[in-house]
Amino acid sequence: MTDISTLGEFGLIAHLTREFTPFHPTTLKAIGDDAAETKPVRGRNQLVTTDLLIEGVHFDLAYMPLMHLGYKAVVVNLSDIYAMGGTPYGITVSIAMSSRFPVEALDELYAGIRHACEAYGVDLLGGDTSSSKQGLILSVTALGDVEEGKAVYRSGAKPTDLVCVTGDIGGAYAGFLILDREKKVYIDKPEEQPDLTDYEYVIGRQLRPEARKDVADWLKQHDIRPTSMIDISDGLASELHHICAQSSCGALIYASKLPIDFQTVAVAEEFDIAPSVFATNGGEDYELLFTVPIADFQKLKDIKGIAIVGHITPDKGLVQLVTESGLTLDLKAEGWNHFK
Ligand code: ADP
Ligand code: MG
Numbered sequence: 001m002t003d004i005s006t007l008g009e010f011g012l013i014a015h016l017t018r019e020f021t022p023f024h025p026t027t028l029k030a031i032g033d034d035a036a037e038t039k040p041v042r043g044r045n046q047l048v049t050t051d052l053l054i055e056g057v058h059f060d061l062a063y064m065p066l067m068h069l070g071y072k073a074v075v076v077n078l079s080d081i082y083a084m085g086g087t088p089y090g091i092t093v094s095i096a097m098s099s100r101f102p103v104e105a106l107d108e109l110y111a112g113i114r115h116a117c118e119a120y121g122v123d124l125l126g127g128d129t130s131s132s133k134q135g136l137i138l139s140v141t142a143l144g145d146v147e148e149g150k151a152v153y154r155s156g157a158k159p160t161d162l163v164c165v166t167g168d169i170g171g172a173y174a175g176f177l178i179l180d181r182e183k184k185v186y187i188d189k190p191e192e193q194p195d196l197t198d199y200e201y202v203i204g205r206q207l208r209p210e211a212r213k214d215v216a217d218w219l220k221q222h223d224i225r226p227t228s229m230i231d232i233s234d235g236l237a238s239e240l241h242h243i244c245a246q247s248s249c250g251a252l253i254y255a256s257k258l259p260i261d262f263q264t265v266a267v268a269e270e271f272d273i274a275p276s277v278f279a280t281n282g283g284e285d286y287e288l289l290f291t292v293p294i295a296d297f298q299k300l301k302d303i304k305g306i307a308i309v310g311h312i313t314p315d316k317g318l319v320q321l322v323t324e325s326g327l328t329l330d331l332k333a334e335g336w337n338h339f340k
Helices: 008-017 066-082 102-122 173-190 196-206 215-221 236-247 261-269 275-281 295-301
Strands: 028-029 044-054 086-099 122-132 138-146 162-166 228-231 249-255 288-292 307-314 319-322 328-330
Touching: 008 102, 008 122, 066 086, 066 102, 066 138, 066 228, 086 102, 102 122, 162 295, 173 196, 173 261, 173 275, 196 261, 228 236, 236 249, 236 275, 236 288, 236 307, 236 319, 261 275, 288 295, 295 307, 307 328
Parallel strands: 086 122, 249 319
Antiparallel strands: 044 138, 086 138, 162 288, 162 307, 228 288, 249 307, 319 328
């Protein structure tokens, strides 16, 4: 293992970024100067979003391999650009780590970052490198663009609009519960190898989420223009509250319509929790939640991979779930609260 101090700050930056070559001809200057320079695509507006990830708060290296962490840190930011209806083109990555991380660990992290850059066609434009007293801190900023006037905000939902969800939800939370359980088993009995074959899908959802870069094209192909959109990072309930708050409306969704994978259902049953709770309160699926005018129902209803889960109501801030047994419950916005 190589101590970071053997490379020094500039040596480390050069080492970590040596295999990144920009994909976009519009990237005039990436790493190596005081700032990156990109050429705007005429008429398109800029999108910028950033996330800060702290070891022990947002990720646990006991079950999150560094390569996955790098990949996920990029993907969650790209997801925010897609949730605006935009296209990402670049990222910056800032890291701070304690001396317990050897160069090889950072190589893993950057391998994951590179995989994400390749998978989504984004350029590494720069970043910053520092040391920390304890643990790893990682911040990714994503840049993207969107056609003038075409950004989809959280604020455009209208009563009677249909509430739609891509893919399936609750899986990342199911994966988290399994990994957390296995971590505890490992601490007690390190000699036992867990058999996780029954949980591969949900663990993948937790460790290697993907951003929905395909959805914008689908919608365009079917001539559907969402009235509002948000990505599901904190859970459906929390995201619906954001849409309802910014659109001054309410929402009614149906447990029976929630798209939940059978493996997620199996884990929910194992933990004796209703699968709909995973789907509404489990975060980190990075699917898209959007609303469309009810007039688009015919265009939408046969698209595979989009579930219509309910509709928008005029009741400001009231987000409700109709359970499988027909009860109507208020859904609270139980997003992550790091300060609790
Ligand atoms: P400055 O002194 O201007 O902050 P740095 O020496 O920190 O410059 O960075 C040199 C170059 O390397 C810049 O282009 C910067 O964006 C890039 N860079 C620094 N740290 C990272 C990192 N962790 N990942 C990617 N690029 C980085
Ligand atoms: Mg710097």
